[in-house]
Amino acid sequence: MTSTVIVTQPQTFVVQTSNQWSTGICDCCEDLSSCCFGFWCFWCFACKTAKELGECLCLPLLDFFGLIPPITLSMRATMRQRYGIQGTICNDCIYSVFCGPCVWCQMSREKAIRGAPITIINAGL
Template identity: 50%
Template sequence: MAHSTVSVQSAMVLAPDNFKQNMWSTGVCDCCDDMGICCCGFWCTYCLMCQTSENFGECLCLPLLEICFGGILHPITFAMRSSMRERYKIMGSMQDDCCAVTCCPVCVWCQMARELKARRQNLVVINSTVHTIHQQPQAFNQQPQAFNQPTQAVNMGYQSPGYQ
C-alpha cells in the first residue's frame, strides 16, 4: 500500500516598518500621488468606484446605487470608507468619514483606491519551515455519503468509474 505525502506550509503576512497600519496611506486631497487613479476618478468616477468596490471584496455594482440618491447623499461611499477604516484598523471616526464624504466623494474614492493599492503592494509574506505529513491513502471501495443511493447518481447523469 502506497503512502501519500502532504506538505503543509504556514505563512505569516507582515507589513513593512514604513507602513502605518493605523493611518491612511495618503490623505483625502493627495490625488496627485497616483495620477492614474486621479485621472480615472476625474474622467470616469463610476468606473473607479466600481473597480475599488470590487477590489475591496464588495459587489462590483454597489456604488451605482448612489445614482438613486441624485448626487446629494453618498451612503455607499460613507459605508465603504467606514468599512475600509474598520477592516484595516485605520484611526478615525464615523464623523470624520461623514465630513470627508460630504466635502468631496470623488476624492474619498481616490483615497480608498490608493489605500487598497498600497496595502496590496506592501505585504511581505514570510514562509516558515515546511512540515511533511504522511497519510495512508483512503480505500477506494467506500462510497461517498452523497452517492449512497444508486438513483441519485443516475439522476445526476454522472457515473464515476470507481463506483458501481
C-alpha cells in the same frame, strides 16, 4: 563527484502598520493614473474600486439615491475598520458628501498600499 549546496538565509523584515491613512484625502498626485481615471470617469472608477475591495461591482451606483452617499460612507468606514485606521463616522460622512471622488481615490491608494499580500515562508528552523 562533488555537489554544490547553496544555502540562502531568510532576511528579517518588519511589517509596520499604521493607524492612519497612508495618503491624505487630497494626495491625488501619489497615484496620478487613478486620479485621472476617477476624475474623467468617476462611476467606472468607483465600481472598479468597489470590486477590488471585494464588493459588488455596481454597488457605488446606489449612491444616487441619497443626500449622504451611503455606499461611499460605508465603504470608507469598512476600510477604516479593516485596516485599523483611526477616524470617526462623522469625518467619513463629511468626506463622502463633499469629497466623494477624493474618497474613492484615497481608498484605491490604500488598497494598493496595504492590500498587497505578504508571503511568510517558514524555513523549518
